[in-house]
Amino acid sequence: MSAVAVETGQWLAEFTQQAAVAPWMQALRERAFQRFAELGFPTTHDEEWRFTNVAPIARAHFANAPATAKLTDAPAAAEPGVAEKYLGKLASFGDNAFVALNTAFLGEVAVIQAPHGAMLEKPIRIDYTATDAAHTAPRTLIVVGADAHCTIVESYSGTGRYFTNAVTEIVAGDRAVVDHYKVQREDEAAFHVATMQVQLGRSANFTTHSISLGGALVRNDVNVLLAEGTEATVNGLYIVNGTQHVDNHTSIDHAQPHGTSHELYKGILDGRSSAVFNGRILVRKDAQKTDSKQTNKNLVLSDDAVIDTKPELQILADDVRCTHGATIGQLDAEALFYLQSRGIGKRQARSLLTYAFAQDVIDRIRVADLREQLEKFLFEKFHEHAQ
Amino acid sequence: MALLEIKDLHATVGEREILKGIDLTVNAGEVHAIMGPNGSGKSTLAQVLAGRELYTVTAGQVTYQGKDLLELAPEDRARAGIFLAFQYPVEIPGVSNMYFLKAALNTIRKSQGLEELDAFDFLTMVRDKMTLMNMDQTLLNRPVNTGFSGGEKKRNEIFQMAVLEPKLAVLDETDSGLDIDALKLVAHGVNTMRSPERSMIVVTHYQRLLDYIVPDFVHVLSGGRIVKSGGKELALQLEKEGYAGLGIADDEEAA
Numbered sequence: 001m002s003a004v005a006v007e008t009g010q011w012l013a014e015f016t017q018q019a020a021v022a023p024w025m026q027a028l029r030e031r032a033f034q035r036f037a038e039l040g041f042p043t044t045h046d047e048e049w050r051f052t053n054v055a056p057i058a059r060a061h062f063a064n065a066p067a068t069a070k071l072t073d074a075p076a077a078a079e080p081g082v083a084e085k086y087l088g089k090l091a092s093f094g095d096n097a098f099v100a101l102n103t104a105f106l107g108e109v110a111v112i113q114a115p116h117g118a119m120l121e122k123p124i125r126i127d128y129t130a131t132d133a134a135h136t137a138p139r140t141l142i143v144v145g146a147d148a149h150c151t152i153v154e155s156y157s158g159t160g161r162y163f164t165n166a167v168t169e170i171v172a173g174d175r176a177v178v179d180h181y182k183v184q185r186e187d188e189a190a191f192h193v194a195t196m197q198v199q200l201g202r203s204a205n206f207t208t209h210s211i212s213l214g215g216a217l218v219r220n221d222v223n224v225l226l227a228e229g230t231e232a233t234v235n236g237l238y239i240v241n242g243t244q245h246v247d248n249h250t251s252i253d254h255a256q257p258h259g260t261s262h263e264l265y266k267g268i269l270d271g272r273s274s275a276v277f278n279g280r281i282l283v284r285k286d287a288q289k290t291d292s293k294q295t296n297k298n299l300v301l302s303d304d305a306v307i308d309t310k311p312e313l314q315i316l317a318d319d320v321r322c323t324h325g326a327t328i329g330q331l332d333a334e335a336l337f338y339l340q341s342r343g344i345g346k347r348q349a350r351s352l353l354t355y356a357f358a359q360d361v362i363d364r365i366r367v368a369d370l371r372e373q374l375e376k377f378l379f380e381k382f383h384e385h386a387q
Numbered sequence: 388m389a390l391l392e393i394k395d396l397h398a399t400v401g402e403r404e405i406l407k408g409i410d411l412t413v414n415a416g417e418v419h420a421i422m423g424p425n426g427s428g429k430s431t432l433a434q435v436l437a438g439r440e441l442y443t444v445t446a447g448q449v450t451y452q453g454k455d456l457l458e459l460a461p462e463d464r465a466r467a468g469i470f471l472a473f474q475y476p477v478e479i480p481g482v483s484n485m486y487f488l489k490a491a492l493n494t495i496r497k498s499q500g501l502e503e504l505d506a507f508d509f510l511t512m513v514r515d516k517m518t519l520m521n522m523d524q525t526l527l528n529r530p531v532n533t534g535f536s537g538g539e540k541k542r543n544e545i546f547q548m549a550v551l552e553p554k555l556a557v558l559d560e561t562d563s564g565l566d567i568d569a570l571k572l573v574a575h576g577v578n579t580m581r582s583p584e585r586s587m588i589v590v591t592h593y594q595r596l597l598d599y600i601v602p603d604f605v606h607v608l609s610g611g612r613i614v615k616s617g618g619k620e621l622a623l624q625l626e627k628e629g630y631a632g633l634g635i636a637d638d639e640e641a642a
Binding site: 082333334337346355357358360 | 397438439440465466470471474476477488494495496530531551633
């Protein structure tokens with residue numbers, strides 16, 4: 001038996017033991033599992049996974065457990081048939097084994113629907129909590145009608161060595177305004193793989209912030225498809241220490257003219273941690289007047305931390321403005337000296353500058369209590385680091 | 388006892404020797420101007436006094452309040468009352484001017500055995516000093532020097548000096564990049580702080596600043612040494628005859 005068959009074979013028992021679901025979902029599960037069995041887990045020979053070795057996930061055994069979302073301030077129940085209409089149509093499992101695996105374990109789906117023109121002022125919270133040794137496949141579907149406004153905060157946490165394999169699909173109608181946050185604070189022994197697939201309507205305005213703090217091995221894929229005049233902001237912050245590994249792959253697809261995308265990912269690496277940033281920007285032939293900016297900045301605090309950053313721009317239109325830049329650096333010696341020259345001790349100055357590096361992303365968070373919670377977390381973390 | 392005594396100070400950056408034997412004595416309450424062409428070592432001297440690690444002191448001594456200054460870390464020099472107004476104030480995005488200055492003031496106060504100030508007491512204390520420097524309160528809430536104009540940055544330096552109340556202020560080309568109105572404002576701020584207990588070293592390329600901050604002594608630096616010292620009239624002579632009048636090229640970097 002090939003390695004792929006051994007690894008996927010372990011999942012077959014879990015797959016067949018699942019509780020029954022509606023026939024359409026069962027059919028989707030089966031197609032997805034078949035595809036997962038064909039693909040197997042990716043290896044580092046796969047370009048998309050070159051710097052992230054998922055062998056520790058493939059070799060381990062986890063007991064499947066249902067992923068139950070705790071919803072807070074969610075709007076009234078979605079229309080019947082919404083899940084069936086969208087699930088599996090946005091996040092493709094054709095070439096992504098983890099999306100296929102998630103789809104094969106479809107069960108409870110957190111469906112959030114903001115009706116046409118709705119103004120949902122309170123942020124909608126979606127919290128997933130995992131337990132030791134469990135495999136969960138959180139699946140979230142967010143359907144935002146035309147002209148609707150909403151704010152969504154997705155959080156992932158847990159205790160122990162477990163595997164969370166999440167898929168979130170967001171579809172937003174014309175002129176919709178969506179402010180999305182994902183906060184990943186998994187156990188430092190846990191595995192977290194997540195794909196977010198976003199499809200935006202004309203002149204929609206979408207913002208997402210991916211805050212990645214926990215996990216032993218983390219992979220986040222964020223894929224955003226823009227329409228005409230769409231504005232998308234795709235930001236991220238990752239902070240790793242010890243032997244943590246975090247991989248952020250983003251893909252922004254300008255399919256139509258007059259789209260704008262801003263992307264800022266910042267990372268802080270310490271200890272023997274490693275991080276990957278791969279930012280793909282696709283400007284299709286018809287997407288004239290696209291305005292796209294991508295920035296990845298990394299602060300490396302130790303000699304042993306490793307960062308691989310790669311912009312991947314494919315520009316097929318000729319009247320566009322696309323910029324990108326990546327930096328990898330230590331704390332600015334001039335800034336350190338400036339702070340010290342005012343009496344601030346070297347350790348405090350280092351922690352202040354590290355905190356300030358992250359603050360730049362945190363400041364952009366518009367949900368006040370989330371921002372405060374993260375500020376407090378970072379302040380304590382870097383204060384501790386400074387001791 | 389002199390407040391500051393520099394004896395035969397040599398300093399290098401990398402392989403290059405920039406200071407080649409500086410001797411200078413500053414007593415309490417005195418204002419010393421250090422003039423010199425580009426590349427003469429003026430800014431290096433200022434930065435060495437503040438403890439910049441980029442420069443290595445290879446010979447000589449610096450005594451401050453009777454103690455070896457060169458032994459102290461930059462933050463300890465600041466706590467002992469030394470203040471450097473930077474030629475190029477550093478932008479620090481993500482740290483508010485107020486947080487920065489309050490942290491600085493409180494570490495200095497703590498080292499002096501004084502109580503730390505809370506946000507309210509701090510604001511009360513800095514209000515007059517902001518008025519002095521014609522600083523808007525919004526400048527306090529913005530990140531340190533980030534997006535400040537050249538004039539705002541220099542004003543912010545003098546404002547910090549007013550808040551931290553040093554015993555020895557080293558002003559490194561505080562006049563560079565300022566128009567005449569901004570220059571007058573900065574000079575007024577500095578003059579307000581002159582006192583018998585506070586000494587200043589004013590580093591400048593041009594005599595212009597010294598029309599407004601009138602020094603007690605003027606030293607001309609060339610090739611890493613003080614080649615001439617005198618009273619304030621020396622600055623006027625330089626203004627008239629230029630560095631060439633003393634037989635010095637105006638730009639030693641290029642020479």
